[in-house]
Amino acid sequence: MANVITDETIEYVGILSKLELDAAQKEQAKKDLEEMLDYIDQLGELDTDGVEPMSHVHPLCNRFREDVVTNGDDREHILANAPEEKDGTFVVPRTFD
Amino acid sequence: MGILDCTAVELGKKIQAGEVSVREAVEAVIEQIEQTEGTYHCYITWDKEGALRQADLIQKKIDAKELTGPLAGVPVAIKDNMTTEGMLTTCASKILGNFVPTYTAEAVRHLQEAGVVIIGKANMDEFAMGSTTETSAYGATKNPWNPEHVPGGSSGGSAAAVAAKECFFALGSDTGGSIRQPAAFCGVVGLKPTYGTVSRYGLIAYGSSLDQIGPLCKDVTDTAVVLETIAKADEKDSTSILRNDTNFTAALIEDVEGIKIGIPRDYFGEGLDPEVSAAVKKAADELRAHGAIVEEFDLSLVDYAIPAYYTIADAEASSNLERFDGIKYGYRTTEYEGLHNMYKKTRSEGFGEEVKRRIMLGSFVLSSGYYDAYYLKALKVKALIKQAFDDAFEKYDIILGPVAPTTAPKLGASLSDPLKMYLGDIYTISVNLAGLPGISVPCGVDSKGLPIGLQMIADCFNENVLIQAAYTYEKIREQLQERQG
Numbered sequence: 193m194a195n196v197i198t199d200e201t202i203e204y205v206g207i208l209s210k211l212e213l214d215a216a217q218k219e220q221a222k223k224d225l226e227e228m229l230d231y232i233d234q235l236g237e238l239d240t241d242g243v244e245p246m247s248h249v250h251p252l253c254n255r256f257r258e259d260v261v262t263n264g265d266d267r268e269h270i271l272a273n274a275p276e277e278k279d280g281t282f283v284v285p286r287t288f289d
Numbered sequence: 290m291g292i293l294d295c296t297a298v299e300l301g302k303k304i305q306a307g308e309v310s311v312r313e314a315v316e317a318v319i320e321q322i323e324q325t326e327g328t329y330h331c332y333i334t335w336d337k338e339g340a341l342r343q344a345d346l347i348q349k350k351i352d353a354k355e356l357t358g359p360l361a362g363v364p365v366a367i368k369d370n371m372t373t374e375g376m377l378t379t380c381a382s383k384i385l386g387n388f389v390p391t392y393t394a395e396a397v398r399h400l401q402e403a404g405v406v407i408i409g410k411a412n413m414d415e416f417a418m419g420s421t422t423e424t425s426a427y428g429a430t431k432n433p434w435n436p437e438h439v440p441g442g443s444s445g446g447s448a449a450a451v452a453a454k455e456c457f458f459a460l461g462s463d464t465g466g467s468i469r470q471p472a473a474f475c476g477v478v479g480l481k482p483t484y485g486t487v488s489r490y491g492l493i494a495y496g497s498s499l500d501q502i503g504p505l506c507k508d509v510t511d512t513a514v515v516l517e518t519i520a521k522a523d524e525k526d527s528t529s530i531l532r533n534d535t536n537f538t539a540a541l542i543e544d545v546e547g548i549k550i551g552i553p554r555d556y557f558g559e560g561l562d563p564e565v566s567a568a569v570k571k572a573a574d575e576l577r578a579h580g581a582i583v584e585e586f587d588l589s590l591v592d593y594a595i596p597a598y599y600t601i602a603d604a605e606a607s608s609n610l611e612r613f614d615g616i617k618y619g620y621r622t623t624e625y626e627g628l629h630n631m632y633k634k635t636r637s638e639g640f641g642e643e644v645k646r647r648i649m650l651g652s653f654v655l656s657s658g659y660y661d662a663y664y665l666k667a668l669k670v671k672a673l674i675k676q677a678f679d680d681a682f683e684k685y686d687i688i689l690g691p692v693a694p695t696t697a698p699k700l701g702a703s704l705s706d707p708l709k710m711y712l713g714d715i716y717t718i719s720v721n722l723a724g725l726p727g728i729s730v731p732c733g734v735d736s737k738g739l740p741i742g743l744q745m746i747a748d749c750f751n752e753n754v755l756i757q758a759a760y761t762y763e764k765i766r767e768q769l770q771e772r773q774g
Contacts, residue, residue: 201653204656205649205652205653205656206633206649208607208652208653208656209607209636209645209648209649209652210611210614210629210632210633210636211633211636211637211640211645211648211649212630212633212634212636212637213637221645221646221649224646224649224650224707225649225650225653227708228599228650228707228708229653229663231595231596231708232596232599232600232654232663232667233596234592234593234596235593235596235597235600235666235667235670236666237593238590238593238669238670238673240666240669240670240672240673243669243672243673244669244672245665245668245669245671245672246668246669246671246672246675247498247668248498248528249484249498249675249722249723249724249749250485250528250530250724250749252485252528252530254527255524255527257524266391269389269391270391270617272389273388273389273391273617273618273619274617274618275615275616275618275619275620275621276621282616282617284616284628285625285627285628285631286627286628287627287628
């Protein structure tokens with residue numbers, strides 16, 4: 193079964209991925225996605241009824257610890273990596289008018 | 290024998306004995322880098338002054354008998370997806386082009402405690418997504434055996450740096466073969482440990498349920514020593530496992546008598562280069578001649594590993610790479626209108642093509658309406674693949690096969706067809722899905738003069754049998770080569 197990715201779908205994938213694509217990139221992305229999905233579809237040949245999905249290979253459970261701060265104040269170094277900072281905080285573009 | 294011809298362990302011994310100073314070792318490596326780096330481009334960042342400063346500090350500790358371990362004073366390369374405090378860490382991406390971490394990855398910290406000298410950060414495929422080191426935003430690495438060919442990937446810079454003697458060993462990471470395949474292409478030894486053995490703290494995540502850090506070395510002895518140094522439980526990584534069997538150097542025993550080795554028939558089908566096939570089968574014959582019990586068997590499900598892998602890895606990647614938003618660190622676009630436009634433009638300009646391709650596929654398979662059909666289905670197939678390995682390890686101690694279908698391809702030959710590049714991962718990828726340990730050891734050279742790798746896979750937590758078999762094979766091959774002069 194050949195997958196067809198519509199303009200709406202690729203638009204939606206762009207929103208989910210937070211990526212901006214121009215017209216040519218959208219066409220390429222549709223083609224790449226269709227090709228990969230056609231390939232992935234072969235998983236459908238396998239009968240997986242009753243199989244538990246395996247998210248983790250080892251039987252691990254959550255390990256809890258006390259909520260105690262162990263790292264020191266590294267604000268200066270952390271902010272040194274920020275594209276923009278002001279008064280010891282990250283600067284983000286205006287989100288509300 | 291010059292300093293650069295020593296293995297890491299040989300160099301460490303000479304340093305402890307006072308025959309070579311740490312500074313001499315570092316200067317030898319730097320001289321080599323200055324001569325060959327222009328051709329091979331193994332490093333994204335390397336720091337001559339910093340390395341010499343480390344060398345003097347470490348020498349003092351060695352002289353004071355504070356550092357007595359086998360790796361003290363040994364110069365190493367670290368793949369550029371592991372954080373290093375105060376040293377640029379780019380993940381080979383433009384989006385992290387100016388990122389200087391405030392903390393060091395746990396595995397790297399263990400090496401520092403053992404007294405290694407960090408020379409620099411090795412080149413890689415961007416965010417470890419690729420099989421050739423050509424998706425790096427900082428230019429491709431070349432294969433030291435023939436610079437017209439790729440070194441493999443994604444840990445291509447790490448493998449090439451070891452092969453080019455631009456370090457004595459390196460750390461890499463392996464999500465679908467990214468240690469073992471470049472090790473094979475560059476003629477060095479590479480080991481991917483059991484999932485959970487090495488802390489992922491400070492490893493910039495790609496596919497979190499698959500990623501493991503491991504060593505790339507000149508021989509199996511170095512590999513065991515490095516693994517022993519970095520394999521420690523860590524409460525900062527919730528998937529890290531406390532193991533009491535990490536005395537890996539104890540497994541450096543030359544003996545395969547009675548070890549049961551299974552060779553999957555399904556690994557020798559269509560697409561496998563005849564020269565690779567012949568070299569791997571010859572290695573199996575040599576192990577049989579030394580007392581191993583070698584049989585062929587059907588592993589099954591081999592063809593399904595790649596589609597399951599790319600679904601799971603890309604799903605995890607799409608989530609992991611959400612953090613690159615142009616706010617806390619890294620690149621931010623210059624012109625934008627509002628927050629969401631800033632996110633989109635930053636990410637579109639900051640990520641390369643392969644990374645964007647995988648983020649989009651990952652976002653799609655996790656999206657409402659497709660989650661069950663793709664992501665959940667892949668997790669179920671993963672369970673079946675794990676079961677197939679469990680069945681195989683009921684009968685065998687080791688599964689033996691090729692690392693990759695071919696030797697290193699030429700530069701520029703792989704990226705035009707992503708799906709074809711993905712198919713090259715067929716023998717390595719299922720090991721990550723099942724969380725198993727796997728090792729790549731050199732087993733020959735093809736008619737083009739490029740190295741061939743032999744892969745051995747063991748059940749979870751059985752690195753010891755893997756190291757013993759690989760060590761024995763390495764000795765057998767050394768003896769054969771000596772006899773052939």
